[in-house]
Amino acid sequence: MNSAWQTLTLSNLPLYxxxxxxxxxxxxxxxxxxxxxxxxxxxxxxxGALLVSLVFALAPxxxxxxxxxLLLACGxxxxxxxxxxxxxxxxxxxxxxxxxxxxxxxxxxxxxxVKMAALVGLVKLTLYLLFFGLMARVFRSPRLRxxxxxxxxxxxxIVSVYGLRQxxxxxxxxxxxxxxxxxxxxxxxVYSFLGNPNLLAAYxxxxxxxxxxxxxxxxxxxxxxxxxxxxxxNSLCLILTFSRGGWIGFVVMFFTFLLLLFYxxxxxxxxxxxxxxxxxxxxxxxxxxxxxxxxVEPVRDRVLSMxxxxxxxxxxxxxxxxxxxREMIADRPILGIGPGNNAFNKIYPxxxxxxxxxxxxxxxxxxxxxxxxxxxxxxxxxxxxxxxNQGWQQLRRLREFGSQQAFWLMAAIASLFGMLAHxxxxxxxxxxxxxxxxxxxxxxxxxxxxxxxxxxxxxxxV
Numbered sequence: 001m002n003s004a005w006q007t008l009t010l011s012n013l014p015l016y017x018x019x020x021x022x023x024x025x026x027x028x029x030x031x032x033x034x035x036x037x038x039x040x041x042x043x044x045x046x047x048g049a050l051l052v053s054l055v056f057a058l059a060p061x062x063x064x065x066x067x068x069x070l071l072l073a074c075g076x077x078x079x080x081x082x083x084x085x086x087x088x089x090x091x092x093x094x095x096x097x098x099x100x101x102x103x104x105x106x107x108x109x110x111x112x113x114v115k116m117a118a119l120v121g122l123v124k125l126t127l128y129l130l131f132f133g134l135m136a137r138v139f140r141s142p143r144l145r146x147x148x149x150x151x152x153x154x155x156x157x158i159v160s161v162y163g164l165r166q167x168x169x170x171x172x173x174x175x176x177x178x179x180x181x182x183x184x185x186x187x188x189x190v191y192s193f194l195g196n197p198n199l200l201a202a203y204x205x206x207x208x209x210x211x212x213x214x215x216x217x218x219x220x221x222x223x224x225x226x227x228x229x230x231x232x233x234n235s236l237c238l239i240l241t242f243s244r245g246g247w248i249g250f251v252v253m254f255f256t257f258l259l260l261l262f263y264x265x266x267x268x269x270x271x272x273x274x275x276x277x278x279x280x281x282x283x284x285x286x287x288x289x290x291x292x293x294x295x296v297e298p299v300r301d302r303v304l305s306m307x308x309x310x311x312x313x314x315x316x317x318x319x320x321x322x323x324x325x326r327e328m329i330a331d332r333p334i335l336g337i338g339p340g341n342n343a344f345n346k347i348y349p350x351x352x353x354x355x356x357x358x359x360x361x362x363x364x365x366x367x368x369x370x371x372x373x374x375x376x377x378x379x380x381x382x383x384x385x386x387x388x389n390q391g392w393q394q395l396r397r398l399r400e401f402g403s404q405q406a407f408w409l410m411a412a413i414a415s416l417f418g419m420l421a422h423x424x425x426x427x428x429x430x431x432x433x434x435x436x437x438x439x440x441x442x443x444x445x446x447x448x449x450x451x452x453x454x455x456x457x458x459x460x461x462v
């Protein structure tokens with residue numbers, strides 16, 4: 001049974017054999033001599049981290065077209081680093097599943113009834129995956145990993161502060177995000193620089209997880225105090241989006257982080273606290289949620305709206321979109337219609353219910369199904385399984401060394417769970433501001449695949 005699990009999760013995959021037998025991999029290092037003589041490429045990884053940081057620094061404030069240009073630059077730089085790599089390391093089981101998913105998407109594009117529209121989607125997917133490749137490479141350095149996380153957290157703090165300002169001074173609602181007949185119809189839903197409260201909530205889930213991790217990972221009381229402020233401001237801003245999916249993602253992320261934190265510290269706890277600390281924490285969190293639902297009217301109304309079915313206009317809209325999407329999947333179940341919202345926009349009008357236009361499937365699982373069929377969904381779920389398994393394996397290894405880098409790993413795992421929970425009822429995951437963060441979390445986990453003995457300083461948990 002254990003052998004079957006290891007095979008399924010690629011835990012014992014002999015990657016060195018694949019590298020030695022792969023014709024494509026023989027290209028790695030072909031520019032190594034040029035790199036040795038290049039003055040600029042001596043700081044290749046640092047320049048890569050700078051490019052990645054630039055994406056996160058600008059993503060909430062600029063157009064999607066500019067983000068695309070930056071992703072193209074990141075992809076080109078990853079290719080340059082890979083071709084000039086002398087070590088030939090860095091490929092993980094996660095990389096292989098990402099490559100497999102890209103291959104399935106490419107076949108789905110070739111078989112798509114709207115090939116040119118699907119090709120646009122494939123190009124976008126390729127840019128995201130190249131961005132993942134660059135991040136997974138540069139994050140092998142703990143210093144560059146921490147620096148990039150810090151950039152994202154500082155930008156997210158600016159985004160959250162502006163969101164709180166909208167709550168205090170009011171903000172024009174740019175779209176009908178709340179049922180006009182609801183008691184929340186006149187409630188301000190903050191959206192900061194992102195223009196949509198659901199998108200803002202999805203953007204902040206990883207920020208909350210990483211700021212919580214920073215409380216433990218950063219050294220010095222000033223840095224820890226800043227991390228506490230970030231956690232509080234980001235959490236409050238997410239709550240004030242009144243995004244039901246965002247709230248679900250926040251709860252799932254926080255619950256997952258607490259479980260991982262309990263696992264990390266359990267070996268240091270006395271017997272009583274080892275037994276009761278987790279139930280006390282989870283009970284306290286559940287009690288806080290219950291009290292908020294009972295006594296805070298906007299929260300109560302928003303939570304109860306999840307269970308009224310079609311009586312809520314947002315629920316009714318999603319149910320009608322999902323019904324049309326299921327018909328799309330039934331007509332092309334194997335490889336779908338091809339990747340991207342352009343292909344979706346071409347096909348969906350043939351199935352849509354009157355007056356229920358949509359730009360996506362409003363569910364990550366349904367979106368994967370409609371774009372790449374059941375073949376793509378199986379690969380996507382396999383990728384998640386391998387990613388979470390690798391994260392768990394590396395967390396166990398890091399606990400043996402007591403490395404503070406483990407807290408970033410916990411945040412990445414918890415963020416993925418939270419983003420998936422949010423994505424079950426929305427597809428903001430496919431927006432560039434959030435999709436880059438999705439691959440950011442996966443790249444963080446992949447970066448820990450390397451032998452940890454060279455980067456695991458002792459960490460005093462007391």
